[in-house]
Amino acid sequence: xxxxxxxxxxxGAGRRLGRAMARALADRGMTVAVHHHASAEGxxxxxxxIVAEGGKAACFAADLTDAAAAAELPRRVAAELGGLxxxxxxxxxxxxxxxxDTTPAQYDxxxxxxxxxVFFVTQGAAPALRAAHGKVVNLADLSGLEPWPGFAAHSxxxxxxxxxxxxxxxxxxxxxxxxxxAPGPGLVPAEYDAAKRAPLARSTPRPPLSTAQGSTAxxxxxxxGGGR
Numbered sequence: 001x002x003x004x005x006x007x008x009x010x011x012g013a014g015r016r017l018g019r020a021m022a023r024a025l026a027d028r029g030m031t032v033a034v035h036h037h038a039s040a041e042g043x044x045x046x047x048x049x050i051v052a053e054g055g056k057a058a059c060f061a062a063d064l065t066d067a068a069a070a071a072e073l074p075r076r077v078a079a080e081l082g083g084l085x086x087x088x089x090x091x092x093x094x095x096x097x098x099x100x101d102t103t104p105a106q107y108d109x110x111x112x113x114x115x116x117x118v119f120f121v122t123q124g125a126a127p128a129l130r131a132a133h134g135k136v137v138n139l140a141d142l143s144g145l146e147p148w149p150g151f152a153a154h155s156x157x158x159x160x161x162x163x164x165x166x167x168x169x170x171x172x173x174x175x176x177x178x179x180x181x182a183p184g185p186g187l188v189p190a191e192y193d194a195a196k197r198a199p200l201a202r203s204t205p206r207p208p209l210s211t212a213q214g215s216t217a218x219x220x221x222x223x224x225g226g227g228r
Contacts, residue, residue, distance in 0.1 A: 009125070011064060033081060059076060165178055
């Protein structure tokens with residue numbers, strides 16, 4: 001896809017990987033819809049940086065745990081920015097909670113954002129993407145490919161993203177292409193102390209970056225098929 005002049009929506013773009021991916025798309029000439037909910041300040045900073053450097057970006061607020069708001073977000077983007085070519089479903093939460101300690105409310109909060117929002121954002125985006133022969137990129141996770149008992153609900157949600165990607169790839173083909181990537185450790189949470197960082201460094205070919213070092217991440221591609 002020729003990226004210059006096209007429109008991309010990145011959910012959860014106010015911080016961490018979402019912000020890095022939104023910035024990378026803007027650097028390649030795309031107009032970027034910077035979605036945020038809790039990270040409005042980070043989203044605004046990114047938008048201002050992109051615009052100051054001659055790019056195009058706009059902020060869009062939405063609580064993606066609300067299915068109606070999730071479906072409406074890409075429609076707003078397409079209406080305000082003149083179309084939609086790419087959706088990156090990046091918004092997610094990751095909380096360390098064991099199977100035994102997870103409450104129904106905590107389970108719902110994780111699944112609603114990490115999985116259900118991907119379904120309904122893509123559903124809302126489908127008409128615009130079909131017209132543009134567009135692309136969907138979902139953020140899975142290594143925890144969706146292998147069990148992480150300490151992150152029980154998160155693992156379930158990301159495994160769901162893996163299967164949802166395969167479903168969408170078939171449902172939206174051939175006009176739209178749907179794939180997922182499964183990042184490994186790339187940007188360690190600021191609240192992690194040395195004891196929490198050490199196991200990540202030992203198990204990663206390239207040690208995770210600190211928040212001060214940047215936000216690039218080694219990514220493991222997940223081939224879902226479908227589309228062009």
